[in-house]
Amino acid sequence: MHELSIALSMMEQIEQESAKHRGTVRAVQVRIGALAGVDCDALRFAWEIARAGTPFAETELEIDQVPLMVRCPQCGETREAEMFAIACPRCVTPEQEILMGQELELRSMEMET
Amino acid sequence: MTPRLIEVRANILKENDVLARQLRQRFKRAGVCVVSFVSSPGSGKTTFLEKLMGRMAARHRIAALVGDLATENDAARLRRACPQVRQITTGTACHLDAKMVAAALEGWVLEELDYLFIENVGNLVCPSSYDLGEQMRVVLLSATEGEDKPLKYPTIFNTADVAMITKMDLAVAAEFDLEAARRSILTVRPGMRIVEVSAKTGAGMAETVAMVEGLRVRAQAGC
Numbered sequence: 354m355h356e357l358s359i360a361l362s363m364m365e366q367i368e369q370e371s372a373k374h375r376g377t378v379r380a381v382q383v384r385i386g387a388l389a390g391v392d393c394d395a396l397r398f399a400w401e402i403a404r405a406g407t408p409f410a411e412t413e414l415e416i417d418q419v420p421l422m423v424r425c426p427q428c429g430e431t432r433e434a435e436m437f438a439i440a441c442p443r444c445v446t447p448e449q450e451i452l453m454g455q456e457l458e459l460r461s462m463e464m465e466t
Numbered sequence: 467m468t469p470r471l472i473e474v475r476a477n478i479l480k481e482n483d484v485l486a487r488q489l490r491q492r493f494k495r496a497g498v499c500v501v502s503f504v505s506s507p508g509s510g511k512t513t514f515l516e517k518l519m520g521r522m523a524a525r526h527r528i529a530a531l532v533g534d535l536a537t538e539n540d541a542a543r544l545r546r547a548c549p550q551v552r553q554i555t556t557g558t559a560c561h562l563d564a565k566m567v568a569a570a571l572e573g574w575v576l577e578e579l580d581y582l583f584i585e586n587v588g589n590l591v592c593p594s595s596y597d598l599g600e601q602m603r604v605v606l607l608s609a610t611e612g613e614d615k616p617l618k619y620p621t622i623f624n625t626a627d628v629a630m631i632t633k634m635d636l637a638v639a640a641e642f643d644l645e646a647a648r649r650s651i652l653t654v655r656p657g658m659r660i661v662e663v664s665a666k667t668g669a670g671m672a673e674t675v676a677m678v679e680g681l682r683v684r685a686q687a688g689c
Contacts, residue, residue: 355561355592363478370474379469383478390594390621436624437617438653447656457478457595463469 356391359457360399366459367409376466380413386456387421387436421454482596485564489599496576499682500584502598504622505606506615507588510632510665512540514606515585517665519547521675526580531570533562533587540585550574561592564599580682590619602681604628609637613646620654628659628677635664 363383371378385391393416400414423434427446436454440447477483493500503511512532519528529550532540541553554562554570567584576582584600586593605626607615610633616623623629629651637644644662651658661677663670 355559355595358559358561358563358592359478359595362481366474366476366478366480370472370476374472376470388621388624390591390625436620436654440653440656447652449656459474459476459478461474462472464472465469 356395356399357402359391360396360403363400363459364403364407364409367412367462370459371462371464374462374464376464378409378412378462379465380415380463382415382417382460382463384417384419384456384458384460386419386454388451388454389457391457393418417460419453419456422452423449423454424452426450479595482564485568486597486599489564489568490601492576493582493599493601494685496579497686498576498579498582499678499685500582500598500600501602501604501678501681502584502586502600503604503606504586504590504593504626505588505608505632506590506611509588509606509608509611511585511588511606512543514630514632514663514665515583516544516547517668517671518674518678519544519583521671522581522678523548527578528581528583529574529579530583530585531562531567532585533566535559535587544585550579556587560587560589561596562586562598563596567598581678590615590622594622594625601685602627602678604630606630606632607647607651608633609642609644609647610640613643614650616647616650616654623651623654623658626655626658628661629655630674631660631662633664633666634662634669635666 404410420433421436424431425441425446428444430443439449505511522528528548530544531552531554533554534540535556538553541551544551552570554566603626605622648660651660661670661674
């Protein structure tokens, strides 16, 4: 739903970043966390629309999906958690420290000259 | 030539985050407490807010921003409680962002306000990605919705600070299982504060006013 806004923000960022370098952007790598609230299929679809008719019409979008990783402050266990059931299964401590899974990041660009 | 990999490592919504941070500082300097409200359409945000503002208007200087895709209807409703209300019509956008909030504040003197309430577009998905510079984000869930909604939309519950269960006066008629709803919220967001309210009967409204007032007092004390 808001993936088109996100694709357009990405486009602006890629425009700014790529202007600092020579060449064309062959692909971009983004990291999307499970808790980022972004649907990856919708983002791929939005990217197709956003890139059309721009200098990035051929730029591929490569998505690295980051799982939700949490650490239990009580027993120290680090594990991958489902986003709808975050409590520690070992010691039942409810509050968990989120280590990763909230990313919404433009990681890198692959450029060709 | 072989392609080169250029590291960027930047948040995709960096522009929004930067703007939201600026807004947060501006609000803090001006001493205005900003609370935003998100929920699915029809869960009672506007009615709740109208009642909340009505209760607070005599003692505090209040303003509100309200987001919808179209129409000024909600702003007109909120103006019944307090005059300083602006509608943000987003056109096709399904959420508010920091830029829209900043633009809507144009011409208002924030120093003359105690509270600013922001009602987001009715949507449980998209608003979660956009920081608006608010001090507290409240997510509303009504007693006429499914008790498992938090499990279906975990992200918004994860980005909010308080959950509010609205339309409690309809709970019996809707066979709403309050305990199941509370469990769903706490599964997704352990330790989350939950307030049950009915804008119609006034139940829970005093607690809400106390919570919001407490937030401002704490902010002024610098914690």
